[in-house]
Amino acid sequence: MSEPIEFALKPGAQRGDSAFLLNRGRHRLAFDSFPGRAIALAFLGSAGDPETDAALQAFAAHRRLAEDGKAAFFAVASEPDPAARNGLEMRFPSVRFLWDGESLASAFGAARAWVVLDPMLRVVEVAPLDERERVMGRLDRAAAPSQAFGDSPPAPILMLADVLEPELCRHLVDGFERDGGKESGFMQDVEGRSVEHFDNGWKRRRDFPLTDARLIAAIRARIGRRVGPEIRKAFQMAVTRIERDLIARYDAETGGHFGPHRDDTGIAVAHRRFAVSINLNADFDGGEISFPEYGPRTFKAAPGAAIVFSASILHQVSRVTRGQRYVFLTFLFDEDAERLRQANLKAAQQAQRQLQPAAGA
Structure with a gap:
């Protein structure tokens, strides 16, 4: 034997x-x-x-x-x-x-x-x-594409058309234009808490958080009906939470872009499970999203279409070379991730208290 x-x-x-x-x-x-x-x-x-x-x-x-x-x-x-x-x-x-x-x-x-x-x-x-x-x-x-599959592996993303209607896309762009947005940075962990940092060489973007409750509800209803079921089908996760409702603008005049990053690498963002990026216009060049771990291909979604991907995947946005790219951005997660978010929030608050000087000091 x-x-x-x-x-x-x-x-x-x-x-x-x-x-x-x-x-x-x-x-x-x-x-x-x-x-x-x-x-x-x-x-x-x-x-x-x-x-x-x-x-x-x-x-x-x-x-x-x-x-x-x-x-x-x-x-x-x-x-x-x-x-x-x-x-x-x-x-x-x-x-x-x-x-x-x-x-x-x-x-x-x-x-x-x-x-x-x-x-x-x-x-x-x-x-x-x-x-x-x-x-x-x-x-x-x-450094060459894997010969096991004959070409670069496809990025594990969802591309979903018609998540937002053209009229809604235009309304969101108009809202950004009225407000103007503000320059946004990126979060880094410092002494147990997340702090916003700015580096125009790595990220250049203006952001406008939505505050109209009815408008937010209308957008979230569409994501619930048109994105959530596809995530459940493809990745077997039931989305129950949404983090934010943000309109962003990448501007050619200021060299709008975002360097390679992951969306869940920090105390304040570790709960994120899926990122949703919905272009709101098409009259721009550059500003394409790519997933360099999976090859050089870039993606430019049509207005109203969503690109959905795991928050853990490395991705980047190329420099806008003409016009302005408007995009709706949000993050989706579930109840397990919400418990993680609450635990991290509590830990960050504790870290903040420890950094504050004692009364009368």
Whole structure:
């Protein structure tokens, strides 16, 4: 009788694993600054080891992969001396160093090894540090569309026509024009609470929150009838909550755009499950949405049509080059997510109280 074959998973990152699951902690968003690229991670241990220098030299020899936007290089290393860190960063400008990457190394279970990720952040190679040339070759191939399916995988999104009628779209645009909106930033977690930050190089948009209760009810009724059932059919989640009712404008004159981001990466937004983006006009160029983890294709919905996608998916809005793009934006979630929202809100309020000076201080 033949010996039983052992199929148990081994510890540490392996081919086919999702780095989105592994990549948590301090550096969980580090890769999002390089959308649509293959990623090479060199887990180096001590920065003073000769093997470390050889790995960094391999990065330098293949820096064209980074310069051409096909790949991104990360070195996870330990070096307590700030001067030595600065020296290495200057010698190898194409490499992003993660000096406090112990949690990342632990999550990947990688010690003195290479890990290569494809643009979907899936592991395609794990190799010892001395297999430099083979890893660089694999990195080059990882930047190309997956041959397992013959082309780039389709983004897991819904495209739904006729969610809002033309007359309603025009009414919403007119409402924005009367109000004018205001510049909007993005939320980042600081000391246990979400704080709005502004960076025109990453996001440029004006927002107008709706306040008319009857208008809000009319829009939500349409989303309930025309979007909610499709989410339940495609993703088996019953939508019960909606976060906001927002009209946004991306303007060519100010270079309106939004860099690569996920919509649920923060205390105040972790409850978001699905994003809904409904274009309100068509007379503009640029301003297309894309999902770089799934390929270079861009999407421009017709007025009144919705693009619906998971809040966890990396996405970006290209620069508007002519005219103005008006869009209705909202987020949908369920009762489990509402409990998470309430818990995070309570934690943020507690953090805020702790930051306030004591009375009479």
